[in-house]
Amino acid sequence: xxxxxxxxxxxxxxxxxxxxxxxxxxDENDINIAAIELSGRYPEQGYALNxxxxxxxxxxxxxGKLTTIDSSINLEPGDTVLIxxxxxxxxxxxxxxxxxxxxxxxxxxxxxxxD
Numbered sequence: 001x002x003x004x005x006x007x008x009x010x011x012x013x014x015x016x017x018x019x020x021x022x023x024x025x026x027d028e029n030d031i032n033i034a035a036i037e038l039s040g041r042y043p044e045q046g047y048a049l050n051x052x053x054x055x056x057x058x059x060x061x062x063x064g065k066l067t068t069i070d071s072s073i074n075l076e077p078g079d080t081v082l083i084x085x086x087x088x089x090x091x092x093x094x095x096x097x098x099x100x101x102x103x104x105x106x107x108x109x110x111x112x113x114x115d
Contacts, residue, residue: 002027018042024104032104033091038064046114047088053101053109055083064093088113 004023011021017040023033042048047069057066059079066073066081068089073081075095083089091097 002030006096015042016040017044024107029104029106031100031102033098033100034105035060036095036099038062038091038093038095040095041090041092043090043112047090049088049111050083050085050101051109051111052085052107053103053105054085055105056100056102057081057083058098060096060098060115062093064091064094064095066091073107 002025004025009021009023011019013019019037019039021035025032047057057080059077061077063074063076066075066083066089068087075081075093
């Protein structure tokens, strides 16, 4: 078993509209989880894209939408979405999100596409 105490979680801002609390496990980065507080659009411009990890998104509270190149879906509490590698997306709304990535999210595989 691997355990991350809340006091050891890493809190950071991903822009004006997004705050994250990331829980990193010590299992060679196979998976991680973050609690996200969103109040607006993320990313603020363009699309987010992860080249390696899948993102499993669970809407804990609030409402909003997730937009990809091909579609847009409305989100509400209890909804779950799987975002695949290389899928361009953005969130917009006021939501609390639980987001798990496999393999674990890292800045080196993240891109913000603004074209």
